[in-house]
Amino acid sequence: MKKSDLSWKLIREMFDKMFSHPQNGDYLSETKTLNFYGNDGVCLFKYFVRHDDPQHTYVWVILAIDFLSFIIITCSYVAISFFTENSTRQVQIAGGAKR
Numbered sequence: 001m002k003k004s005d006l007s008w009k010l011i012r013e014m015f016d017k018m019f020s021h022p023q024n025g026d027y028l029s030e031t032k033t034l035n036f037y038g039n040d041g042v043c044l045f046k047y048f049v050r051h052d053d054p055q056h057t058y059v060w061v062i063l064a065i066d067f068l069s070f071i072i073i074t075c076s077y078v079a080i081s082f083f084t085e086n087s088t089r090q091v092q093i094a095g096g097a098k099r
Contacts, residue, residue, distance in 0.1 A: 049056050 049059050
């Protein structure tokens with residue numbers, strides 16, 4: 001790269017390929033800022049993508065991981081609740097037998 005001043009336009013041109021964007025027109029002229037994972041100003045990946053979007057597979061993998069994590073956490077809390085209630089009953093029965 002030749003010695004030149006680093007400008008926001010140059011930075012956007014260098015990072016343009018890192019983000020998916022609409023295929024209709026010049027992305028740089030339509031965009032005010034580069035956002036975290038997509039074209040929205042939220043620090044989350046794009047949930048709603050079309051089949052031709054390069055991030056389509058990535059979105060489904062992340063959603064599957066999120067769903068699997070939700071199931072594991074839910075099962076863990078159900079198991080904790082079950083074992084806690086069972087243990088409480090056993091302590092109550094043992095405490096009543098000693099009286």
